[in-house]
Amino acid sequence: xxxSMKFEFPAKSxxxxxxxxxxxxxxxxxxxxxxxxxxxxxxISEAVTNSIIHGYENSEGIIEISGQIKDNIVKYIIKDKGCxxxxxxxxxxxxxxxxxxxxxxxMGFSIMEAFMDGLEVESAKGKGTTVxxxxxxxxxx
Amino acid sequence: xxxxxxxxxxxxxxxxxxxxxHHAAGGIRKELEKEIKRTGAINIALxxxxxxFMDSAGIGVIIGRYKTVRSLGGNIIIYDASDQVIRLxxxxxxxxxxxxxxxxxxxxxxxxxxxx
Ligand SMILES: Nc1ncnc2c1ncn2[C@@H]1O[C@H](COP(=O)(O)OP(=O)(O)O)[C@@H](O)[C@H]1O
Ligand SMILES: [Mg+2]
Numbered sequence: 203x204x205x206s207m208k209f210e211f212p213a214k215s216x217x218x219x220x221x222x223x224x225x226x227x228x229x230x231x232x233x234x235x236x237x238x239x240x241x242x243x244x245x246i247s248e249a250v251t252n253s254i255i256h257g258y259e260n261s262e263g264i265i266e267i268s269g270q271i272k273d274n275i276v277k278y279i280i281k282d283k284g285c286x287x288x289x290x291x292x293x294x295x296x297x298x299x300x301x302x303x304x305x306x307x308x309m310g311f312s313i314m315e316a317f318m319d320g321l322e323v324e325s326a327k328g329k330g331t332t333v334x335x336x337x338x339x340x341x342x343x
Numbered sequence: 344x345x346x347x348x349x350x351x352x353x354x355x356x357x358x359x360x361x362x363x364x365h366h367a368a369g370g371i372r373k374e375l376e377k378e379i380k381r382t383g384a385i386n387i388a389l390x391x392x393x394x395x396f397m398d399s400a401g402i403g404v405i406i407g408r409y410k411t412v413r414s415l416g417g418n419i420i421i422y423d424a425s426d427q428v429i430r431l432x433x434x435x436x437x438x439x440x441x442x443x444x445x446x447x448x449x450x451x452x453x454x455x456x457x458x459x
Contacts, residue, residue: 215366222396240396240427247398251365305372305403309435313399316434 203232208268213258213282215251221267222246228269229276232339241317242276242337248310249280249333256300257284257331274341280333287325294323344371346378352451353417354386355379360393363401372404376411385417386454388447391424401428402435409440418442418457420450 207228211217222243229242246267253265266281287293293300294315299308315321320336345358355378359371375387387408409419419441421432432438444450 215364218364218366219362237427243396244398244427244431247364247396251398251400255365305368305407307399307402307406307435309399309402313431313434 203271203273205231205271206269208266210264210266213254213263213265213284215254217265218247218250218254221250221265225267225269225278229271229337229339232271232274232276233341234339238337238339242278245314245317245335246278246280248313249278249335252310252333253280253282253284253331255304255306257282257286259285274339275336276339277334277336280335281330282332283330286327286329286331287323288327290323290325344374346374348378348382348384349388350382352386352454353384354388354420354451355382355384356388356390356447358390358393362396363394363404364396364398365400368400368404372407375408379411379415385412385415386420387412387417388420388422388450390447391421391428394424394428397428397431399431399435402431402437405432405437405441406435409437418454420444420447420454422447422450 225246226239226243250265263282263284268279270277292298294311296312297308299306314335318335318337322334325331347356349356412419421441422444442450442453444453
């Protein structure tokens with residue numbers, strides 16, 4: 203199996219559902235379990251929401267998502283051109299949030315890490331953020 | 344979502360439909376805070392039977408309302424949640440703060456047993 207996709211959309215909260223649904227639909231060709239689909243939807247939702255509220259701070263911007271499938275591994279790349287992250291290591295610590303006043307739990311990166319097999323974050327202040335996640339689909343045949 | 348009041352238990356029951364993400368979270372938060380102020384209820388029960396998806400935005404809303412009801416001396420009950428939701432609640436440590444049950448009745452029973 204070898205496939206790819208790419209789409210982009212404005213950073214509006216209405217699009218969170220759209221983005222995770224498209225990402226879940228893309229991986230269906232690998233015949234994932236319902237649990238794997240839920241994990242992917244949740245991880246994508248976390249990354250996209252972060253781009254909207256932290257990257258673009260709820261103002262205008264474009265989020266780009268691309269996906270690749272190679273054998274039974276799916277890879278998603280979520281990219282924003284927002285404010286970027288000063289200290290990625292600190293941002294990824296469990297329960298850390300840059301916005302404690304707005305009921306953020308600080309669990310986004312922990313969820314991405316727990317639900318996917320690979321997580322990489324490339325970011326720098328003012329340079330935007332790219333989140334790369336991979337997951338091996340069990341292929342229950 | 345639909346809300347109703349069980350006056351006897353000073354409890355707001357909210358039935359939530361669909362997916363709880365950042366987009367939906369604000370509306371749920373506002374409605375619950377409004378109903379608590381309006382009715383004087385101190386407990387919240389959330390019917391998760393029709394919730395098909397939740398991410399960390401839902402965790403934020405629950406923790407926020409937990410703080411509200413604790414300050415009033417009340418509790419939160421979450422009932423009829425899917426495995427996906429329960430797994431997330433456990434990951435976030437919320438399962439230790441709120442009452443998780445299969446039905447509203449069992450949740451209320453557990454809540455009342457705390458108070459004795
Ligand atoms: N795309 C992004 N752009 C800018 N900052 C980000 C981005 N993603 C995450 N962050 C930073 O990392 C922190 C931790 O993210 P996360 O674990 O999802 O927790 P939360 O979203 O609840 O704050 C955020 O509060 C924010 O400061
Ligand atoms: Mg987040």
